[in-house]
Amino acid sequence: MYKLLKSDMLSVEAMIGIDPDSDGLARAKSEGIEVTHEGADWLLERADDFDIVFEATTAGVHRSYAPKYEQAGLRAIDLTPAKVGPNVVPVVNIEKAINRPNVNMITCGGQATVPIVAAVNDVADVPYAEIVSTVASKSAGPGTRQNIDEFTKTTSRALEEVGGAAVGKAIMVLNPAEPPIIMRNTVFCALAEGYDEEVVAKSIIDMVEQVQEYVPGYRLKSDPVFDQGPYQTPGGPASARVIALLEVEGAADYFPPYAGNLDIMTAAAARVGEAIADAHAEHTS
Amino acid sequence: MTDFRLTDSTLRDGSHALAHQFTENQVRAVVRGLDAAGVPVIEVSHGDGLGGSSFNYGFSHTDEKLLLKAAVDEATNAKIAVLMLPGIGIKEDLIDAADIGVEVARIATHCTEADISEQHIALAKDLGMETVGFLMMSHMIPPDELLEQAKLMDSYGADCVYVVDSAGAMTIDDARERVGLLKANLESQVGIHAHNNLSLAVANSIVALEEGVDQIDGCTTGLGAGAGNCPTEILVAALERSGVDTGVDPLSVMDVAEEVVRPLAPNQGVIDRDGLLLGYAGVYGSFLLHAKNAAERFGVDSKDILLELGRRRAVGGQEDMIIDVAIELERRAAETQASA
Numbered sequence: 001m002y003k004l005l006k007s008d009m010l011s012v013e014a015m016i017g018i019d020p021d022s023d024g025l026a027r028a029k030s031e032g033i034e035v036t037h038e039g040a041d042w043l044l045e046r047a048d049d050f051d052i053v054f055e056a057t058t059a060g061v062h063r064s065y066a067p068k069y070e071q072a073g074l075r076a077i078d079l080t081p082a083k084v085g086p087n088v089v090p091v092v093n094i095e096k097a098i099n100r101p102n103v104n105m106i107t108c109g110g111q112a113t114v115p116i117v118a119a120v121n122d123v124a125d126v127p128y129a130e131i132v133s134t135v136a137s138k139s140a141g142p143g144t145r146q147n148i149d150e151f152t153k154t155t156s157r158a159l160e161e162v163g164g165a166a167v168g169k170a171i172m173v174l175n176p177a178e179p180p181i182i183m184r185n186t187v188f189c190a191l192a193e194g195y196d197e198e199v200v201a202k203s204i205i206d207m208v209e210q211v212q213e214y215v216p217g218y219r220l221k222s223d224p225v226f227d228q229g230p231y232q233t234p235g236g237p238a239s240a241r242v243i244a245l246l247e248v249e250g251a252a253d254y255f256p257p258y259a260g261n262l263d264i265m266t267a268a269a270a271r272v273g274e275a276i277a278d279a280h281a282e283h284t285s
Numbered sequence: 286m287t288d289f290r291l292t293d294s295t296l297r298d299g300s301h302a303l304a305h306q307f308t309e310n311q312v313r314a315v316v317r318g319l320d321a322a323g324v325p326v327i328e329v330s331h332g333d334g335l336g337g338s339s340f341n342y343g344f345s346h347t348d349e350k351l352l353l354k355a356a357v358d359e360a361t362n363a364k365i366a367v368l369m370l371p372g373i374g375i376k377e378d379l380i381d382a383a384d385i386g387v388e389v390a391r392i393a394t395h396c397t398e399a400d401i402s403e404q405h406i407a408l409a410k411d412l413g414m415e416t417v418g419f420l421m422m423s424h425m426i427p428p429d430e431l432l433e434q435a436k437l438m439d440s441y442g443a444d445c446v447y448v449v450d451s452a453g454a455m456t457i458d459d460a461r462e463r464v465g466l467l468k469a470n471l472e473s474q475v476g477i478h479a480h481n482n483l484s485l486a487v488a489n490s491i492v493a494l495e496e497g498v499d500q501i502d503g504c505t506t507g508l509g510a511g512a513g514n515c516p517t518e519i520l521v522a523a524l525e526r527s528g529v530d531t532g533v534d535p536l537s538v539m540d541v542a543e544e545v546v547r548p549l550a551p552n553q554g555v556i557d558r559d560g561l562l563l564g565y566a567g568v569y570g571s572f573l574l575h576a577k578n579a580a581e582r583f584g585v586d587s588k589d590i591l592l593e594l595g596r597r598r599a600v601g602g603q604e605d606m607i608i609d610v611a612i613e614l615e616r617r618a619a620e621t622q623a624s625a
Contacts, residue, residue, distance in 0.1 A: 130340045132605045137398060145401050149375045169339060172372040173602040176397040181597075186605035188340040222612045227582070232344060241340060245609050 001028055002253035003270040004054070009277045010270070013050055016043055027254075040065045047072035051280070052273050055079060058143055059150070070101040075276055077269050078104045081150045087158050090271040091210045092118045097272045098279045107151050108261035109133030109170060109185060110158040111268045112218070116187040116244045117163030119207035123199045125192035128235030129165035131155065134173040136180030139259035148172055165189070167235035183248040183260035190231055190238030197226055204244055214267045217249030217260055287532035288524075290500045292326040292389075293319050293517050294478075295546055296356065297368050299508035301332035301571050302550055306346040309355045311549065315505070316359040318541030323533040324517070326389055328366040328502075329356045332510065332571060333602070334393060335367055335382065336374035341604050342571075350381060357386040364388040368419065371401045373602060376408050383412040392438075393419035393449070395600045396426050399434040406441040417476065417500075418443035421601045424454040424567055428466045435467050435475075445474035445500050450489065451571075451601055453482025453512055453564040460489035465496040476500035479515040481507055482564025484556060486515035487523055494529065505542040506553045511570025512560030513553055518542040559587050566595030575604050579611040589614055 001024070004012045015028035020037040029035045036042045040061070043053060052075045055062050062082035069076045077097075078084060085102030088094065092115055097103045105111065113131040120126055133155070144151060152170045159168025175181050191200070201224045211218045225243040248260030255262045295315055300307055312329060319327050331337030331349050338345040356365045366389035367382045379390055390409035392402045402418060409416040418438030423431055435446040448463045455463075460477065467475045477493040479486035479502070490501050503517030518539045521531045547553070559577065563570055568591050576594070580587035593610045 132341050132602075134603055134606075142400070145398075146403060148371045148401050149404070152372065152375055171339065171341060171602065173600065174372070174395065174398050174401065175598070175600050175603065176395065177598040177600075184606070184609075186341070186608070190340075221609055222616075225608065225612070231340070233340075234338075243605075243608060245605070245612070 001031070001033075003266045004273065005031060007270060007274055009274045010052070014043070016040065043074070044068055044072055047074055050074060052077060052276060054269055054273065066102055076102045077272050078102060079265055079269055081107065081147070081154050083154065087162050088272055089114045089118070089158070089162050090214065090268050090275070091115050091207065092162055094272065094275050097275055103272055105265060105269050105272070106158045106162070107155045108135070108183070108265045109151065109172065110155045111264045112183070112185040112246060112248055112261075113155070113187045114158050114163045115207050115211050116204055116246070117159050117165050117168075117189060119203040120189040120191075120200055120242060121164035123203045124195035126163075126165045126189050127192055127238055128167045128169075128190040128233035129159045129163055130169045130171070130188045131159065132171045132173065132186045133261075134175055134181065134184045135261045136183070136258050137174045137176040138180050139183070139255070139261055140174055145174070165235065167233070169234070180256070180258040182258045185246040185248065187244040187246065189242050190233045190235060191240045191242060193239045195240070200224070200242055204242070214271045215248065215264050217251060217257070218264065219247055221245040221247050287530045289494055289498060290325055291517070291521070291531060291533060292328055292366060292500060292502045293324045293504060294328040294502050294514065295319075295504040295508050295517070296352070297328040297330045298332060298510055298514050299504050299546070300330070301510035301574065302508050302513065302553065304574060305331055305338065305343045307352060309347055309351060312352045312355050313359050314545050315541065316356045316363070318545050319505070319538070320360050320363040322537035322541060324363055324538065325532060326366050327356065327360065327363045328368060328391065329353055330368045334370040334374050335378035337370075350385065353382060353385045353387060364415070366391055368393055369405060370394070370602065371405050376405060379405065379409055379412065383414055388414060389417065390414040391417040391419050391447075392443070393421055396420045396423045396431060396434055399437040402438060403441045406438065406443050410442045416443050418446040419449050419478070420447060421449045421451045422569065423448045423463060424450055424452060424459060425598075428462045431463055432466050432470055435471055439471045439473045443473050445476050446471060447476035447478050447500070447502075448493070449478040450480050451510070451569050452567045453480030453486065453570060454567040455479070455485065455489055456483070457485060457488055457492050461492045461496055464493040464498050468497045474499035476502065478502040480509065480511055480564070480570050481514060481516070482512040482556065482560055482570070487520050490515050490520055491523065491527070494524075505538065505546040506550065508546055508550055508553050509570070511563045511573045512556045516542070516554070559591060562588060562591050566592055568595045569599065569601045571601065572599070572604065572607060575607045579607045583611040583615040585611055585614040585618065
């Protein structure tokens with residue numbers, strides 16, 4: 001919500017929940033936003049008043065409502081792992097979001113790591129990409145914790161489909177340390193013969209700057225590290241690998257700064273909403 | 286009826302010590318020997334569990350599913366077990382293991398994160414496997430908090446919940462309190478998985494037995510992460526001398542250790558400074574070889590890497606943090622040199 005309130009292109013008109021006593025609804029109300037605890041059915045009745053719905057419920061809820069939103073003419077940006085629409089990472093394939101009734105935001109780890117894989121894949125052949133996403137235990141809600149397989153599988157697929165790796169693998173680690181750790185992501189890309197180290201490093205660094213435009217706390221902890229192989233990877237032999245160590249500090253709009261995982265997800269979703277609004281404005285002007 | 290049940294993890298935890306390079310023939314030879322010696326459960330997996338083969342943890346020499354098939358094929362009496370860490374492995378890996386004939390699924394989480402194991406424990410039970418909950422780095426939280434986490438695994442349907450001393454950091458009192466408290470309050474069985482960094486693995490296993498522990502882990506020669514595990518052949522010998530019925534023939538298991546496993550890692554059992562530091566600083570044992578490699582790659586001291594990992598309270602699975610720490614130490618050293 002706070003990300004959307006900052007946007008010049010989007011106007012937040014309603015916050016929909018199911019718990020009348022929820023903190024989120026109370027905060028929305030104090031921002032002067034219309035609130036309801038009557039759930040998505042309320043939205044369907046009032047569908048003509050809105051253009052875009054950002055959904056952060058559960059995969060099950062989103063799957064059952066997605067067709068109804070479409071029928072009602074609402075564009076859905078899905079922050080659950082429901083995978084109804086195409087996977088979108090704003091800096092990689094925002095065009096996929098335009099003119100689709102439904103867009104999926106993958107996972108927080110996907111939003112943090114797919115851009116790097118795509119950056120390497122732009123300038124080299126990536127037979128295999130692997131990511132390790134470590135988040136503070138406190139920033140992983142019960143939904144994520146119970147469905148940790150959803151995270152690893154959805155992210156792995158996005159490394160391939162959006163990042164361009166032939167084979168992808170995602171690992172998630174929860175760290176309970178106090179004070180909570182800032183979200184960390186490590187991206188390993190296998191490099192086939194014929195890559196240029198400087199070009200690969202530059203592509204990664206440029207990509208980090210692009211992501212920083214909507215997630216200011218997204219940063220490389222060091223220059224990309226190159227290791228000479230050979231490696232026998234699940235995607236085939238590789239002569240070397242490049243490692244990017246990333247940290248994502250949240251903007252602390254609502255969640256504490258260590259929860260960069262939640263921040264990058266909401267920031268990416270807001271970015272997609274703006275792109276849809278922008279395309280819509282061009283179309284109608 | 287023996288006084289406890291032994292699980293040998295040479296072919297899983299020992300995989301760390303060999304950088305996950307076990308071959309099918311080695312697996313067959315170890316399983317054949319342990320099975321004949323009377324070891325009732327033998328664990329086989331990548332060191333970091335099913336799906337662990339990766340850049341982060343090291344690629345397996347041989348696909349673990351081929352190794353599991355070979356192990357199931359060799360075992361006549363022993364059950365074959367697998368380890369699985371939610372977040373690294375996925376449910377499909379458990380289904381594949383069950384199809385191969387694996388009879389015991391051990392689901393591991395960091396000691397504070399038991400709730401991520403609910404679906405995997407339930408699935409393993411549905412697949413008809415005996416199921417173990419494995420609370421890694423159990424030294425990091427007080428006994429009463431460990432009990433709360435163990436109760437979760439118990440409630441998900443685990444047949445046994447393990448106190449796992451992944452860092453080899455537990456003193457004898459640490460082990461006694463944790464096992465005792467779990468034994469007094471769980472419906473499920475209780476197990477102990479000890480590492481030898483402080484040279485206490487056998488002692489901690491024996492004290493756990495005094496508290497009524499139901500299952501104990503060992504590895505022949507101690508082959509395993511960090512300074513190594515509780516050495517199966519030493520545990521069996523010591524317990525037989527104490528009048529405990531282990532169900533395992535001491536002389537046969539000594540032969541397996543000496544003739545089959547010892548040649549793979551002749552120096553296993555030596556607790557060097559890094560190995561000791563893991564236990565002293567409470568650092569995840571599997572980090573050891575990765576820290577030694579990173580120390581060489583970035584020209585820093587492995588000792589400093591391990592101590593820094595301890596300060597940052599890194600948990601199992603965070604092998605990528607080792608590179609991060611090594612780079613930072615390299616940078617710090619360069620800055621000190623520049624300012625000198």
